[in-house]
Amino acid sequence: MNSNINWFKKIADQWHIYREPIIPSFGEVALMKKVMRTGARVLVLGATPRYRDLGHELKCEVVACDMNLEMLVSTSRLMKYSYKSAAETWVIANWLETPLKTNYFDYILGDFVISNIPLNLRSQFYLEIKRLLKKDGLFITRHIMLDHNLKASAVVTHYADQKDPNICEFQFAMQSVVWNKKLKQFDLRSVRQIIKQMIRKQALSNRRKYKILYQRFIADYPFEKTWFQDAEINEEKKLKKYFQITAKKHASDHRLSYLCPVYFLKKK
Amino acid sequence: MPQSLQKKYTAAWRNFAATWLKIYPPSRPSLGNIMAFKKLMFEAIKNKNNVQVLLLGSTPELRDLFAKYHQLKVTVCDINMEMIIAMTNLMKRKTDNEIWIKASWTTAPLRQNYYDLVFGDFVTGNVPRRDLLQMYQHINDLLKKDGYFITRFFSYFDKKALLDLDKVIMKMSQKKLTDKVVSDLWSFGVFCCGSQNKQVSADRLFARLKFLAKNDQKIKKLNDATLKIIPRHKYWAYGYSGQEDEKLLKKYFVIEKYLPDTCHPVYRQLSRIYKLKRKQ
Numbered sequence: 001m002n003s004n005i006n007w008f009k010k011i012a013d014q015w016h017i018y019r020e021p022i023i024p025s026f027g028e029v030a031l032m033k034k035v036m037r038t039g040a041r042v043l044v045l046g047a048t049p050r051y052r053d054l055g056h057e058l059k060c061e062v063v064a065c066d067m068n069l070e071m072l073v074s075t076s077r078l079m080k081y082s083y084k085s086a087a088e089t090w091v092i093a094n095w096l097e098t099p100l101k102t103n104y105f106d107y108i109l110g111d112f113v114i115s116n117i118p119l120n121l122r123s124q125f126y127l128e129i130k131r132l133l134k135k136d137g138l139f140i141t142r143h144i145m146l147d148h149n150l151k152a153s154a155v156v157t158h159y160a161d162q163k164d165p166n167i168c169e170f171q172f173a174m175q176s177v178v179w180n181k182k183l184k185q186f187d188l189r190s191v192r193q194i195i196k197q198m199i200r201k202q203a204l205s206n207r208r209k210y211k212i213l214y215q216r217f218i219a220d221y222p223f224e225k226t227w228f229q230d231a232e233i234n235e236e237k238k239l240k241k242y243f244q245i246t247a248k249k250h251a252s253d254h255r256l257s258y259l260c261p262v263y264f265l266k267k268k
Numbered sequence: 269m270p271q272s273l274q275k276k277y278t279a280a281w282r283n284f285a286a287t288w289l290k291i292y293p294p295s296r297p298s299l300g301n302i303m304a305f306k307k308l309m310f311e312a313i314k315n316k317n318n319v320q321v322l323l324l325g326s327t328p329e330l331r332d333l334f335a336k337y338h339q340l341k342v343t344v345c346d347i348n349m350e351m352i353i354a355m356t357n358l359m360k361r362k363t364d365n366e367i368w369i370k371a372s373w374t375t376a377p378l379r380q381n382y383y384d385l386v387f388g389d390f391v392t393g394n395v396p397r398r399d400l401l402q403m404y405q406h407i408n409d410l411l412k413k414d415g416y417f418i419t420r421f422f423s424y425f426d427k428k429a430l431l432d433l434d435k436v437i438m439k440m441s442q443k444k445l446t447d448k449v450v451s452d453l454w455s456f457g458v459f460c461c462g463s464q465n466k467q468v469s470a471d472r473l474f475a476r477l478k479f480l481a482k483n484d485q486k487i488k489k490l491n492d493a494t495l496k497i498i499p500r501h502k503y504w505a506y507g508y509s510g511q512e513d514e515k516l517l518k519k520y521f522v523i524e525k526y527l528p529d530t531c532h533p534v535y536r537q538l539s540r541i542y543k544l545k546r547k548q
Contacts, residue, residue: 041377063377069349069368089377090349092368099320099343099367101377 010222012074015049017220020254022168024050024111024142027251031262032109032140033058035247040106043132045095045141047071049079051109052088056081063105065091065098096124098132105132110141112260114235115227119184126242130267139243139265144229147176147259152194160198160213167216172256179229186227192218244268287497288354290447294531294539295455297329297389301420301541304527305387306333308543311525312416313384322410324373324388324419326355335363343367343383345376374403383410388419390539392513393504397466400505404520411546417521420529422459422539425510429537433461433476441486445493453490454498460534463507470498520547 015023029050036042042055044064052075055062062084066072069092076085091098095113108129117125129139155173159165171188178187178194195214199207229235239245243265251257293301313319319340323330326346334340342365346352349370369376373395386407395403407417424430436457443449457473464472474495481488517523521544529539 090370099379101379104377
């Protein structure tokens, strides 16, 4: 896992400014809600407030597991049912080795959780999820997809041209551009260089909007964090080793929903 | 546990965390207690390498003990995260070897047959009597077949050791007013002076302090200092005889051994550190 966990604090502090697609959209949450039943046992990997709200809305027993307490505390304030966070079970632990009960959960919800796990630890992670899930339980998670047709200059220009660009959307789109095929990681540090180069190429009068985009990007992004991602075909191949993909759905309420499908996975 | 009962037994800890520093043994484990815990722990984990430990509550003294040994993987379970955080700040050793879980001791969704040891310090009084067997059952489920529940346990083992509340108050009021005196007033005036309806709480102590303070300035000062430290409206399920308490324990555990609580002569007669083997 990421040994440097300072990025946690940054994410925890900034969670309130995150927008889709960094956080799940209501459309994506609705997709999940459709398959979930009331009164179930739900494990949320991470602290995602909308997932915890979903659990409370369905009157479920909600357990949230995160490596960092600050994430759970700060995101609780953003929940619709924040008053119910006191009734949640919180586990401050690594997802790879939780002390939670075997075959206990009806649903395990994750938001881009797979990309948090280095590729060499994926098997361990999937086995842990399988251990925690009931026989007919579902692992429901959004997962990052790549769009290889996206070009860096086009993406940067598109968002720089906007009056109030959705910086979360920009970060997300850039992931496809800066995916390092060899390391199987997103190299978002290089986005800084890309924007800087583009600034230099612009006429003086045109530079300001690129500079604004640059400033906003570096202010928000947790550069210490590494995201791990294999090619789509390999990601699914690995998933299928442990789970049956019962559905893969896209919401339609945000522009980049095609890059973040919701996987519904049943354990094999 | 119904919410009203949960409030009665656990909510006070949330506010109490901040004043834990002002509490002294016997209400916190003494060095002697920790040595006893350590002795029983090593007897229980002979030749084991990776030892999974579950701590009920967040007692810093016990966590400091665990932090010394890398083979211990510790899960700290407390119903209030505030308590875990506050107690962590009081630890003398830093450790990365802990998992924290905010959950009830009776229902925490933890892994079964997973723990080699479950530890507690005066935990049973914090659980309403009606839920006690459920907690024992739960601990039994979480322990490995050869696992042990090691806990400091308060009970009226010897009712002759019980004290008279007025005498305790008078004695404490004669001493120079310090945090230690207030802590002792809690340790003896709340727990060692008998129970009402098989429950003890500081409310009885406060009522008596208030009454006696009318004519005594020293008691008034003691009362004022006590109000700042001791949690009000918090209940503990004490008041049963040692035999009654052991009968319940024996439903789920085999009492393999116990050591006396060496904190204080009164506690020696009312408290023990048990090494309980999981009953198959």
